[in-house]
Amino acid sequence: MSDPVLPLGSASFDGLVEVREIGPQGMITLRGDLSAPEVIAAVTDLAGLEMPGLRGANTAGDTGLLWMSPDELLLLVPYRQAPAAVDRLTAALDGQHVLIVNVSDMRALFQLRGTQLRDVLAKLAPVDFAPEALPAGELRRTRFAQVAAGVWLLDDTTARVFCFRSVAGYMFSLLSTVADPDSQVGFHVK
Amino acid sequence: MLTFECPCCGAHADETELHAGGEAHIKRFGPGASDDDFEGYLFTRENPKGVHFERWRHVNGCGKWFHAARCTMTMEVFGTYPAQTFQPPKDLLDKITEKRPGWSWRDLS
Ligand SMILES: [Zn+2]
Numbered sequence: 001m002s003d004p005v006l007p008l009g010s011a012s013f014d015g016l017v018e019v020r021e022i023g024p025q026g027m028i029t030l031r032g033d034l035s036a037p038e039v040i041a042a043v044t045d046l047a048g049l050e051m052p053g054l055r056g057a058n059t060a061g062d063t064g065l066l067w068m069s070p071d072e073l074l075l076l077v078p079y080r081q082a083p084a085a086v087d088r089l090t091a092a093l094d095g096q097h098v099l100i101v102n103v104s105d106m107r108a109l110f111q112l113r114g115t116q117l118r119d120v121l122a123k124l125a126p127v128d129f130a131p132e133a134l135p136a137g138e139l140r141r142t143r144f145a146q147v148a149a150g151v152w153l154l155d156d157t158t159a160r161v162f163c164f165r166s167v168a169g170y171m172f173s174l175l176s177t178v179a180d181p182d183s184q185v186g187f188h189v190k
Numbered sequence: 191m192l193t194f195e196c197p198c199c200g201a202h203a204d205e206t207e208l209h210a211g212g213e214a215h216i217k218r219f220g221p222g223a224s225d226d227d228f229e230g231y232l233f234t235r236e237n238p239k240g241v242h243f244e245r246w247r248h249v250n251g252c253g254k255w256f257h258a259a260r261c262t263m264t265m266e267v268f269g270t271y272p273a274q275t276f277q278p279p280k281d282l283l284d285k286i287t288e289k290r291p292g293w294s295w296r297d298l299s
Contacts, residue, residue: 054200069252070198126204141199142207143250 017114026082032098211245
């Protein structure tokens, strides 16, 4: 197997928050009826995590289940295990009306860490980043400036952001710009 | 700013996270339809000052289409409802009547 290459080669920036490109992260898109018992059984069995509800993001390390839309789930698995996980899901859901695709290499993933996290994120998306509006463990799909993005908080000072690989450079520039040490807002965090 | 609550994912989506899909509940008539029916389907649109029904897509979000009722003059949003319907739900119509007595839109009122 060839070596995976990160879109930006583990780029990082230190500012109001620490921005770091992480991965490679195995990602599998599943399209289908997320309320079907067979689908729930297959994905929870694979991930060892509970089925997420509306906009839920149940993650543990590099494993996770993200609720993307009423008929779309994003499974996070260790990168090397993604092809085998697709085979296992495909076998488990044989006969079901589902689509399962390994999308690991078409994504870029960033981790943001720091106390200014919510203020930094709020500069980029038309989203209420208050703790009540976006608690840890909830996925928000939105746009960051001009590109589609998904974001969820692991805890109050750590977030993960993913986007298409083709806009990884743009996303990293955005995140670095809003994390500029001279651009503190002090709204969500005094 | 126009903000809709997406009925598919529950997110409060600002206008810039959405794609406008034009007027709601446009009917395409079946085979054998008259030229007038086809013209209405293609071209005839409401342009109200007040209550309006539209289609929107949560494009930078869950990706789903949905319906919305709003006031074109004040930007007040009366409500959103799923795309899989031919007409607005009764409780939404009642709510609009409460706020805009005497309103009408096509054959709704
Ligand atoms: Zn939505």
